[in-house]
Amino acid sequence: MPRPDHLQFGALVHGSGGHIAGWRHPRATPDGELDLDAHVRLARTLEDAGFAALFVADVVAIWGHQLDSLHRTTRADYLEPITLLAALSQQTSRIGLVATATTSYNEPYNLARKFASLDHISGGRAGWNVVTSVVPLEAANFGRAEHFGHAERYERAAEFVDVVKGLWDSYADDALIRDKEAGLYFRRDGRRAIDHHGKHFDVAGPLNLARPPQGHPVLFQAGASQTGRAFAARVGEVVFTAPLNTDEAVRYRRDLDAAVTGAGRDPGDVRVWPILTPIVADTDAEAGEILAELGSLIHDDVLRRLVQDNFGDEDFSDLDLDEPLPDFGGDTNRSQSRRAGLLAVARAERLTLRQLALRFSARADTAGSAATVADRIAAVWRTGAVDGFNVSFPYLPEQADRFTAEVLPILAERGLFRPAEGATLRERLGLPLPKGPR
């Protein structure tokens, strides 16, 4: 299908905001993550503004393993995403509902049922962000000393997704005849047990549930390493990215399109959404002040761990925050692409640990007046490398309110954005309906 000729937006939803110290901002809801009313209000704001989807990230452990910094963040205390989205499904009617679920520490049969159920309950609005687990502490909650290795993680993920799709296709769309007169609930030849036997999973099937309204819930993916990109090319329908600049975004899109074609798919069936962390204020100067204010709210321990968590295995606890980053090397099983990019930046610019941490915590190039933020979005859109953005609001609800009320109208005025339309998430994204069996 052709790519959309206008911007699409998804929102990465955190209770108090995506900035590590966002919860401390005077105009944030400090304890928003477990506040269902706050979630509902945000979801409705996004839906009314024409966002295509909202998205809940996840880690299957406390999100950070150093309590000295973790206790100064909201990242040890959050709702299980599918549970949250199911609750939101009854308080919204159009917006897509996307949850992260790991292929490393789940069983395909259980996840297939949950996403199929969410798709039924929401009337075809479910999406699954397929991830492999890399965060410390997750493995130890599931009986493993360490995470699966990089290659094995993705191999398992690929098999996992194949099994889940096969399970979703257990029934043909017209197999459930539910014929009361004849007393026959389904057509025997319309049901198929996948009888999967693979390296990581043995799953007989069938799924005990009608095919989801969307055929398959929409698959989101964010792997940016070589392996991750190949995986995204094979299964991703919306790909989350975090390019450091527009050149990188353009390069990524070119490579991804080639990989998608190589995987036998139409590049028009894949949406690319880089992360966007806007700070909208009345003037550019005021937005800069908010950015600085947020930075000042990050405790030194948190700054230090912010860098460390992104590099995985390095110990920065003795380093001076205001000295340039020392050289270090060694392999890591963390997200490889991110590490390489960060290291290159830090070295090229001779950043101190503090500067690097602040760089991770927020981006200066999307802080400004509504017009400035809209200009920036338009510039990225004009590269042709993106289809929309995955928006992470630094603190909530104010930044979501301002973005929807001030930035989107400017983009709409310029003809770059129009509210997402369609009852299902696939329709809102302009993605094809997967063909069912028989």
Next chain:
Amino acid sequence: MSIRQLHLNGFLKGAGEYHAGWRVPGNPPDAGVNFAFLAEQVRRLEAATFDSVFLPDLLGVPDDPPEVTERVAWVNDTLEPTTVLAALTTLTSRIGLVATASTSYNQPYTVARVFASLDHLSKGRAGWNVVTSLNDAEARNFGLDAHLPHDQRYRRAEEFFDVVAGLWDSFDDDAVLADRTTGRFFDPDKLHWLHHHGAYFDVAGPLNIRRPPQGRPVIAQAGSSGAGRALAARIADVVFTRALPLPDAQAYYASVKQQAARLGRDPDRILVLPELATVVAPTRAEAEDRFAAVRDLLDPRVALADVQYWAGVELSGLPLDAPLPLPPAGSNRSAGAQAEIYAQAARDGLTIGDLVRIVSDGDGAIIGTPADVADHIEEHFTQGAADGFNVSFPWQPETLVDFTQLVVPELRRRGLFRTEYTGRTLREHLGLDRPASRWASASRTGSW
């Protein structure tokens, strides 16, 4: 002192508990996946001040012959229950929300998160029915050829529960500060690692969500074998059990309470809720007519498969006037249910055909007037056989609506059932204490 009141749980299973319930004219045949229909039933039960609603679960389609499977609804086509309960949290405000989650084919960290999240979203109304899975068809969806042997299932379930309960105590009740002035979101001294290392699970913790509003979501359990009863006596707040004649029900009730008391628990804080299916009408003749029409919709092969499932023995090809054959050695069914069927068959001299007829006749459903049903409830409730009932509905919405409109007012008239909710959480509805965290005091005794 408040007067002892009945506890009523609504057992919702697709179009209804009766195998032919989905065929009843006029009702939605897709009830298992029809969330709007299900939500409507739950709101009816909430309007009738039920303590809770309960959704059962299976993780696969059982291995019945195709001519049976194609004639039933629920096992083929049902929403995952915790997802349904989450969606119900915003559509209800008082009724408890209980779902099955298997200890055989889940991981405790995942289950702990989901029920803690449900408890937060519902402001303290979540309950977890702890089950062990006993279908080989389920096992084959999770990389096994057959389900775990009976003893192992229960050992795993017990360890699974211990891990989940431990994870729920990860944060102390007052751990979260959300203090933006000091920048401390929680007090790290009030976050606890679990570091569990057991026969089935190694789980470090801590859980990534604060302690549930109820401290611990309500724990339901339904095992009726020796191992099942022992587990219930230790962990259950609510015990679901089969409908039994009064003397058997009294014996079961007494044994659960005694076993709990031996473990140092207050026997009044473990509630026994036998199943109760009803077809109610203003007169017995009307009730019988209503049931007869639905009974005609049940294919005898489906009823035979039901007997075979619970007896754990192959019956196809045997004459209906034959006695129930002995189960194969090493049979690995639900041991409690199997024992009950064999005891019943021996006591009453039942043939296979008799057992099929019992299933077809509603498997113990009370078919009668509101007074008939209320009499049964009152007798079991006041004669030491029940603390309330797990009310199932043969087909919906009729039998559910009739129960709420005909039976509930009669129970209220007799002073047996609440006229309005007095509590907010499910534990409050059930008269159960909020468990203290294991970390709340230095001395920890008995089974927490």
